[in-house]
Amino acid sequence: MKIIEIKNLHKIYNGSSVSVHAVNGIDMSIEEGEFTAIVGPSGSGKTTLLNIIGGLDDATEGSVEIEGVKINELSSRKLTDFRMKNIGFVFQAYNLIPVLTAKENVEFIMHLQGSKKADRDARTSELLKAVGLGEMMDRRPSKLSGGQQQRVAVARALASKPKFVLADEPTANLDSHSTENLLDIMEQLNKEEKITFIFSTHDQRVVNKARRVITIEDGKIISDIRK
C-alpha cells in the first residue's frame, strides 16, 4: 500500500545571481513498511526532497500526497499538526532539546498530542528500552554520547506512532559501532513493527542495510533499485 506519492516535484532556489534547481521533476512513491535509502552526492537534492516530503519546505511545483492528503495544500497550522501525527524525524545533528532528559525528549511529542501521563510513561519506557537506553532515561543529552543521542532521537521520532520516519543523514556524526547499533535498531523496528523508514545518506553501511535504494543526481532520480 502506497503511503507517499510524489508527482512532478520541483524545487527551485532563487539566489541573487543564480537559480538552483534542487529537485527537478521527481515522480516516486513509497510503500508501507519500506526501508529506503536516498543516496547521491552532496548538493544532489536528497535533503531538499526529504524536507518537502516531511512538509518542512515548500515545493515550487508538483505535489506530495501522504495517504491521500496533499500536504502542500494544507495551511501552516494543519501542516504542523499533520507532521506531529504522521511523520517522525531523525536529524543529522540529533537536535534533542538540551534542557529535557532522554525520557522528556521522547515524551515531548506525546505532550503536544495531549496523551495521558500513563500512556506517555508506558510508550516512552517501551521505546527507550527498544533503542537500548532503558537505563539512561533521566540523563540530559549533554550526558549522552552521540550514538546514544541519536537513539533517543529515533525513539522520539517513533513516539507519536508515525506513518513513516524521515532520517536525514542519521549516521553522519556517528562512529562505526554507533552506526551499526543504530541501523540494527531501525531495521528491527522496521521488520517487527512495520515502520517505514526513508533515509538520505552518504553512508555505504546504511545503503547496504536498505532494501530499496534511490539515487539522485542534480535533483533527478537516476536509479531506483529494490533489493
Add this chain to the structure above:
Amino acid sequence: MKTNIKLAWRNLWRNKRRTIIAISSIVFSVLLASWMRSMQEGSYDSMIDNSVKFYTGYLQVQDTAYWDERTLDNSFKVDAELQNQIKNIKDVSLVSNRLESFSLAADHMKSKPAMVMGIEPEAEDQITNLSKKMQSGEFIKSGDKEVVISGGLAKYLELEVGDTLVMISQGYHGISASGLFPIKGIIKHPNAEFNKRLVYMDIETAREFYSAYGLSTSLVVMTDDHYSVNHIKKEIEQILPEKNTVMTWTEMTPELVQIIQSDRGGGIIMLGILYLVIAFGMFSVVIMMVKERQREFGVTHAVGMQKRKLASLVFIETLFIGLIGCAVGLIFSYFFCLYFFYNPIPLTGDMAKATEIYGMEPYMFVSMKASLFYNQIIVVFLISIFIAIFPITNVSRLKITKAMRA
C-alpha cells in the same frame, strides 16, 4: 501549559551566567529607580512636613475672608460640634485651634516684628514634636501665661529663659494689645525663617492678649497621610457653615507645590531614561536567547509544536526574567530604602545651609510609600511584556529549513 512553564524555567538556566546577568541588571535598575523615586518623594514629604506641619497644617478651616486679608478681624468662633465632626472624619489625626497674628517683640533695648502663634500646646506638640526641639527651657502647657520664642529671635533680642518679652500689637477690632510675657523656653525651629521671628503662646493667652475672646484665625486639621487631604477636604466642605471655608496646604502654599511638581517632572524624565536602559538590557538578552536557539525552534516546530505554543514558551521565559528581576529588586529596594528611612543621610556644608534656608531639615529623607515600589515593578513588568513581542515576531516568521541551518 505546564510543559511550557517547565521548559521555559529550564531554558532560563541553561545559560546561568547570562540569566543571572540579565536578572541582576533588572534588580539593579529596580533598586536604582525605587531609590531615586523614594529619595525624591522623601524630600518632598520632608518639604511638606516642614512647611506644612510647622505652619499651615494640611488643611485649615478659616473664615471665608481670612486668606485674602489675614487679620484678626477675620477670625471666627469655632463651634465645638463642628470641631468634633471634623475630628471624626476618616484619616483626620488631629484638629487644633490657632490664633495667628503679628506683634512687635522687644526687650529693654531692641525690638523686632514677630509672628505670634496662639496654639493648643499639647495638640500642637503631637503634630510637630516642638517640645523635642527645645534649645533651652521647656515647652508651654495649656493655661500657661508664659511664651516660647524661637532661637533667632532670642539671639537678636538677647533674651534667655526666665527673661521677660515685651509685646505691643493691635488686637481684635483695633483694640490696642500689649503685655509682658515671661520666657519659658527657647526653641530651635527647623524652618530658618520662622526661627528668626516666632513666638508661641497658649491660645487662651493669645486670645486674651489680642482681646479676641473665643476666636481662632484657623482650625488646623492634620492627617498622617498627606495623600488623603483631598478626600478630607471634600468631607469637611459638606459640614461647613457658609461663613467658613476649608483650604488644603496645596492651596495655601502653591509655590511649594510648583517646586515639587517641576522637580518631580525632572525626576520622571531621569526615570524614563533609566527604564530605557533597562529595556535595552533586557532586549539584548532576549535577542541572544532567540538567536542562539533558532535551530532548536526549527526542530521543535518541525516535530509538531505549533508556532503559537513556541512563541508562548519564549514569552514565558522573558516574563520569568522580568518577574524574578522585579521580585528580587523589590526585596532589595525595600530593605535598602528602609535602612535610610530610619537612618536619613545627613547633609553637610553648603548643601545643609541651603536646605535650612528653604526651611527644611538638613537630611536626605526617603519615602516608604508602597506605590513607589510597586510602580517600578509594574513598569519593568510591562517593559518585559513589550520586549517579548520580539521573540513572538521572530517565531511567527520562523522558516524551519532556514532555522535548522542556523
